[in-house]
Amino acid sequence: MKKLLLLIILFISIAGKAQKPALPPKPIQPLPNFNATLFDPSAVSGYFFFASNDHLIIMDNEGNVIYCRTVQGAFDFTVTEDNRMMFTQRNKTYLMNSDFKPVDSLECKNGYYIDAHDRLVLPDGHFLLLCDEKIKVDFTKYPEWKNKWVRDTIGVAAGIIQELDAQHNVVFEWHAKDHFEISDADIFFDSNTGTAQWTHCNAFALDEDGNILLSSRDFNEITKINRKDGSIMWRLGGKKNEFTFVNCPVPFYGQHNIRKLPNGHFTLFDDGQHTVSHGARAIEFELDEVKKVFTLVWSYTFDDDMSCNGRGSVQRLADGNTVICYGNPTWSDICFVVVNQKGNKLLQVNGPLGTYRVANVPSLPFKLNQPKINCFDSAGTKYLDAGAGHNSYLWSNGDTTRVIPVKQTDAYSVFVPYEKGGFVCSEKFVVKNISKPCNSAGNIRKKKKGDKK
DSSP, X not given: OHHHHHHHHHHHHHHHHHTSOOOOOOOOOOOOOOEEEESOGGGOOSEEEEEOSSEEEEXXXXXXXXXXXXXXXXXXXXXXXXXXXXXXXXXXXXXXXXXXXXXXEEOOSTTOEXXXXXXEEOTTSOEEEEEEEEEEEEGGGOHHXXXXXXXXXXXXXXXXEEEEOTTOOEEEEEEGGGTOOGGGSOGGXXXXXXXXXXXXXXXXXXXXXXXXXXXXXXGTEEEEEOTTTOOEEEEESXXXXXXXXXXXXXXXXXXXXXXXXTTSOEEEEEOOOSSSXXXXXXXXXXXXXXXXXXXXXXXXXSOTTOOBSSOOEEEEOTTSOXXXXXXXXSSOOEEEEEEOTTOOEEEEEEOXXXXXXXXXXXXXXXXXXXXXXXXXXXXXXXXXXXXXXXXXXXXXXXXXXXXXXXXXXXXXXXXXXXXXXXXXXXXXXXXXXXXXXXXXXXXXXXXXXXXXX
């Protein structure tokens, strides 16, 4: 009898739980607002990856956000050479597969902390990481620093380069403190934040000879480092500059994103901010490493009066176009532009400030399953349907239901939940004629260059 009573109580308990109403789906939050101007639709291809204000963003070649995911503290969202997605959050870099699932994570070894500015996946499967360490410095030996910091001794952030093998073992380690002098830094860039930023290393790249090119923002310097013994091969820019500048009347200041091009030239983003600033610019230059000559061969300046407080990138594409990200411009809300070799703008995207850099890929390394919008008539009223199977919806006009009535001409799109907490956007459904909104002739969008079949 007691056993029967217990079974009845258990059955009632389970039934009661099963009858609990399900929680309502979590609404899609407002997404970052970008405004794109497309000057030449036929000249811009591929997709743009970047992190902006705690969001991972994928944007198409027309400047439309097609994927967005909120990740607190996300920094530098990009795609690796082996087609994995990568971003840094706090003290780790994460690699994701096509389902947006983490498949690996990277962190600095030997007790150092990761510097999110740059990291590379090398062709042999090794990883190159930027790290930081704190060193104590007696500022009484450096009057310029002493006048700014007042205190005699303080912790200073110094750059480190680590190379890890595929199993994350350290196979090369380079310390700035062993090769630079404290006085090499330009204290214009430092702010009294408790930890002095000495080198502020923000980018590196492999030269074709396998050695490392390092950008140190607070030195205004690009340094070439021997990857075998760690010795300095040459220094470009800043107080210890070894090169003669040709066709370049003003030097670069606070630069970012040094890269080597297939033609042997180099690109970098010149933030331009200093005591006497100049317009932030993308530059391409040639180096004679024997005669120590720097020759500027191409540059693009968005505005002569706009420098950048930090961040920024330059990417030369296979078609000769250049993607230029402006990071933290001093007065504009420009995020990035795509320009051709003549300096003509092809695409301009404005939006929230703070994007570190923007990376263009010719095609997505995976199929992004975007919802398809269908149009139908019901009792004389035309509707747009985003399709079943999604927990929530966010239309471009603010509506949050699966089906919405067509009330005006517009370019409609809808976001729905996607892999790992992200949201994916449909392609635009353009209504040009309000009397015939379902006319498919005006709504079929041409397949973009680089799209999967």
